Amino acid sequence: METLIRQLRQRVRVPLIDVDSWFDSQFPSLESQQKVLDQICLVSESNPYYAQRVVKTIIEKLERHMDADSVILDGYYEKLFEVMRASPSVPTDTDVLGYTLQADSEDPDKDKVVLIKESPDLISGMGTTGLRTWEASLFLSQWLLRDFRSSGSLTRKSFEGKTILELGCGTGFVGICLYKYFRDQMKGLIFTDGDTQLIDRISANLLLNDISIDSGDLKVCKLWWGEDDLPPIKIDTIVAADVTYDASVIPDLAGILAEAMSQDNGEYGRVDTAYIAATVRNPSTIEAWEEYLDNGQHDRIWDWQIIDSTENGKYLERNRWDCIWYPVGVAQIKIYEIRRVIDNLD
Ligand SMILES: C[S@@+](CC[C@H](N)C(=O)[O-])C[C@H]1O[C@@H](n2cnc3c(N)ncnc32)[C@H](O)[C@@H]1O
Incomplete structure (x- = not known):
């Protein structure tokens, strides 16, 4: 049941x-x-x-x-x-989905759940792909929370006292998960997306999860890569899911990561680490993304590696802690860790 x-x-x-x-x-x-x-x-x-x-x-x-x-x-x-008379939904319809992040073994009412108001069947609409929660967001969140839940506390330690910024946050799923788990450990969380319609919707999803937009440690802002500046705040870690979906967005994505890790953001310093989850829908798009990562490594801005992937359906079924389901036949998802090269500026 x-x-x-x-x-x-x-x-x-x-x-x-x-x-x-x-x-x-x-x-x-x-x-x-x-x-x-x-x-x-x-x-x-x-x-x-x-x-x-x-x-x-x-x-x-x-x-x-x-x-x-x-x-x-x-x-x-x-x-x-x-x-009886309800008619089939159309892709633009919104719904409130509940993703079980931590299952109580006996009572689903006691589960830790993230609620998201979204258009779950909408691939792209109103000029954006961010009106639904994509599988890469689910996988990245599972990965980010995994060590914490198994009490190894590695992930928790890496977020201790840190300010995290999410790029292309869409419905805000990853950030909301992080906030639910790490709000006491992290210093701050910034939700960003280039699309202002999505920015307006984040507050509704925060409220659904009993998170007040006025919490001093939270910020929601528009950030269009290649156009807007990073917020003038010390950011330690960047997270992002399914932001490499098209070859046309990759140069600006790589550009903002390079900016975050190589330029001094005024007095605010540089970002140390980024975790980016990419869905492999089109191998040539992922090759283009990895080429940009290689360039950044060659320029001694960062080192990168793939730290996990859904190969062989790993994690795509419910595991010990959470009960999250993925559609049948979902494309492979890879998580990239990008670490800034420590140099003599540090
Ligand atoms: C496929 S959706 C992923 C949304 C969410 N991260 C998820 O996984 O559910 C891609 C997101 O990136 C945002 N995006 C695309 N290009 C962008 C750009 N140049 N600057 C900022 N955001 C961008 C879109 O608005 C959209 O929300």
């Missing part, structure tokens, strides 16, 4: 939701049916069509497995009646 609730929260495609394991050994108890129904009621507030498809699937399954002693909660039929 816990898995099913978490999948509904993340709007996993209906054919892929794990209704079978809910029926594993016996007909679901009324208590368990009620918990799943409560989640469906939440879903129907922002996505009635998804709720309709789920409730149909569940009723069908319950009816198929019931015997003389089984009872199906009336609430399922009432909900079906309510959402």
Whole structure:
């Protein structure tokens, strides 16, 4: 039941939701049916069509497995009646998805969840690709939080007292995850994107996660690479996901990284490390990106390496801590660590 609730929260495609394991050994108890129904009621507030498809699937399954002693909660039929006329969503529709970052083994209500208002089926719209959360964001966040959750505390240490800036943050998923986990350790967090429409939407996602935009350690600002200056703040670490999606954006992305690591940002110093997650949709785009990384290494600005990747489907299924689902057939994702070369200016 816990898995099913978490999948509904993340709007996993209906054919892929794990209704079978809910029926594993016996007909679901009324208590368990009620918990799943409560989640469906939440879903129907922002996505009635998804709720309709789920409730149909569940009723069908319950009816198929019931015997003389089984009872199906009336609430399922009432909900079906309510959402019966919901029409299929269109890509521009928004929904509120919940990504389970830390699963409580028994009670999904106690999970640590990041809520994001987004258009999950929209690849590109209103001139931007940032209206949905991309898989590279999920993978990068899982990677950044992994050591902390397994109590190795390596990642935590590396964020201690640091100010982190996210480039091309889109829905703000990576930054929100970091803030939820490291707010007590980090010094500050800056969400940036080149698109002002997205900047306006970040505050809504912060609020959904009970994060106040007025927190002194948070900043949201427009940063269009190649056009806007880095904010006049000491930044230690840069994070970014799926910002290498097209060859045309790579020169400016590499440019801002080089600027951040090689120029003195006034009295504010230089960025030490960047973690960039890239989805390999088109190998030639990734080759172009790595060529820029090689150039920066050749110029002694940074050293770079791939520190993790989703090769062989690694991490793409739920692991010990989180329950995050990826679409079937998602392209490979690589995480690049770019470290500034320490020189005699330090
Ligand atoms: C594919 S989306 C990724 C969004 C988010 N990081 C994620 O993974 O869900 C790429 C993001 O980069 C931003 N972007 C693209 N080119 C940019 C530029 N030159 N300067 C700043 N942001 C840019 C877009 O607005 C968009 O939000």
